[in-house]
Amino acid sequence: MSTGTLFDKVWDLHTVRILPSGQTQLFIGLHLIHEVTSPQAFAMLRDRKLKVLFPDRTVATVDHIVPTENQHRPFVDDLAEEMMRAIETNAKDNNIPFYNIGSGNQGIVHVIAPEQGLTQPGMTIACGDSHTSTHGAFGAIAFGIGTSQVRDVLATQTLALSKLKVRKIEVNGTLPPGVYAKDVVLHIIRKLGVKGGVGYAYEYAGTTFEAMSMEERMTVCNMAIEGGARCGYINPDEVTFEYLKGRDFSPKGQDWDKAVEWWKSIRSDANAQYDDVVVFDAGEIEPTVTWGITPGQGIGVTEVVPTPESLPEGDRFIAQEAYEYMQLKPGSPIMGTPVDVCFIGSCTNGRISDLREAAKFAQGRQVASGVKAFVVPGSERVKQQAEAEGLDKIFTQAGFEWREAGCSMCLAMNPDKLVGDQISASSSNRNFKGRQGSSTGRTLLMSPAMVVAAAVNGKVSDVRQFI
Ligand SMILES: CC(C)[C@H](C(=O)O)[C@@H](O)C(=O)O
Numbered sequence: 001m002s003t004g005t006l007f008d009k010v011w012d013l014h015t016v017r018i019l020p021s022g023q024t025q026l027f028i029g030l031h032l033i034h035e036v037t038s039p040q041a042f043a044m045l046r047d048r049k050l051k052v053l054f055p056d057r058t059v060a061t062v063d064h065i066v067p068t069e070n071q072h073r074p075f076v077d078d079l080a081e082e083m084m085r086a087i088e089t090n091a092k093d094n095n096i097p098f099y100n101i102g103s104g105n106q107g108i109v110h111v112i113a114p115e116q117g118l119t120q121p122g123m124t125i126a127c128g129d130s131h132t133s134t135h136g137a138f139g140a141i142a143f144g145i146g147t148s149q150v151r152d153v154l155a156t157q158t159l160a161l162s163k164l165k166v167r168k169i170e171v172n173g174t175l176p177p178g179v180y181a182k183d184v185v186l187h188i189i190r191k192l193g194v195k196g197g198v199g200y201a202y203e204y205a206g207t208t209f210e211a212m213s214m215e216e217r218m219t220v221c222n223m224a225i226e227g228g229a230r231c232g233y234i235n236p237d238e239v240t241f242e243y244l245k246g247r248d249f250s251p252k253g254q255d256w257d258k259a260v261e262w263w264k265s266i267r268s269d270a271n272a273q274y275d276d277v278v279v280f281d282a283g284e285i286e287p288t289v290t291w292g293i294t295p296g297q298g299i300g301v302t303e304v305v306p307t308p309e310s311l312p313e314g315d316r317f318i319a320q321e322a323y324e325y326m327q328l329k330p331g332s333p334i335m336g337t338p339v340d341v342c343f344i345g346s347c348t349n350g351r352i353s354d355l356r357e358a359a360k361f362a363q364g365r366q367v368a369s370g371v372k373a374f375v376v377p378g379s380e381r382v383k384q385q386a387e388a389e390g391l392d393k394i395f396t397q398a399g400f401e402w403r404e405a406g407c408s409m410c411l412a413m414n415p416d417k418l419v420g421d422q423i424s425a426s427s428s429n430r431n432f433k434g435r436q437g438s439s440t441g442r443t444l445l446m447s448p449a450m451v452v453a454a455a456v457n458g459k460v461s462d463v464r465q466f467i
Pocket residue numbers: 036037064128129130131144411
């Protein structure tokens with residue numbers, strides 16, 4: 001009887017050889033590329049007169065620099081235009097499928113690959129982007145890589161890597177109303193720390209994840225990296241197969257049945273050995289908001305900003321830095337903190353189910369005066385689907401702006417930026433200093449439903465008041 005984890009099985013199946021260094025040369029089934037981390041990699045290939053080895057295992061899109069309002073070419077921002085031209089040329093010259101703006105398939109790389117069925121269980125997936133962990137929601141081993149590794153994958157379709165340990169994170173029970181996948185992952189990072197996962201792959205297991213949709217699972221795996229784990233995954237099940245069935249790149253006919261059989265075989269065995277196991281109870285999770293400058297600095301919305309004394313000693317230094325930067329007082333409630341900007345979008349929470357849930361709370365309500373609120377769909381498909389359902393109307397009637405697909409104010413490499421020390425309620429995944437386009441801008445991470453509550457009240461609020 002086999003006794004492995006999904007991680008071990010997929011790793012072993014993709015091992016080309018063990019290198020003299022002790023590292024594994026790992027075959028990469030799917031390589032996703034975007035405009036920010038690929039230009040130098042292609043330049044290095046050109047310098048060495050190398051070709052892309054498997055263009056059909058490579059998929060390109062643009063997301064980070066894409067303007068969400070005026071998309072006329074050339075872009076107003078010269079650097080954005082330059083990056084755009086580079087990926088257009090590199091994709092064309094190397095016969096790489098490229099989902100450009102207006103193709104109907106463009107969007108954030110971690111949104112478009114799953115929605116097209118490119119992401120499948122048992123695959124190894126790499127992308128020059130830390131949130132590649134998202135794809136682990138399907139039971140793939142997916143991780144972010146640096147630009148020199150992008151070069152390696154383009155040239156060889158392999159990577160030299162050290163094997164990770166596996167920590168099983170079990171969450172059991174039903175999520176209380178108003179508590180979402182985002183709250184679960186913020187809670188996990190709060191408890192295990194932003195560095196807790198270094199050296200580990202996180203396997204998310206238990207009845208809470210089993211009950212989640214694929215999109216909710218993606219939200220959780222997306223933020224594995226924020227907890228320090230290079231990849232996070234969930235064993236594929238009927239929910240996974242149901243999601244994949246009929247997608248553009250999903251296997252068809254007999255191939256489908258064979259694939260499902262194989263996907264089932266790579267799941268972690270009941271008696272698999274883990275390097276560590278932690279268990280949480282879903283019932284103890286509240287709608288969560290970050291108050292600081294790392295995604296681990298989160299609290300329940302009814303809690304107060306922690307005092308230094310209430311924190312483990314190792315967390316106090318960064319807490320001091322956070323109080324100052326965020327202009328928040330230890331011991332004061334997070335609820336009621338006024339917000340200037342409300343952003344719904346990103347590869348964490350810019351999918352159709354996120355927009356549906358946000359629209360439920362926006363319907364019939366109004367964004368508070370003085371608050372700028374906007375919704376950026378994660379992909380052109382998400383945008384189109386949302387419009388077919390009339391969600392755009394709900395948002396605009398409530399006073400939100402409705403934009404084109406892209407990363408937008410998640411990291412503000414496009415024109416959507418905070419100004420000065422504005423504070424935003426954001427459905428994205430990082431609250432680092434200066435993350436949203438202003439070196440003094442402040443970010444409070446939360447679920448899309450909580451962003452709507454903040455937008456309507458003009459301050460951090462408990463979405464459960466609207467239920
Ligand atoms: C630009 C890219 C390299 C970066 C990442 O790796 O994650 C970005 O997507 C981010 O979210 O900070």
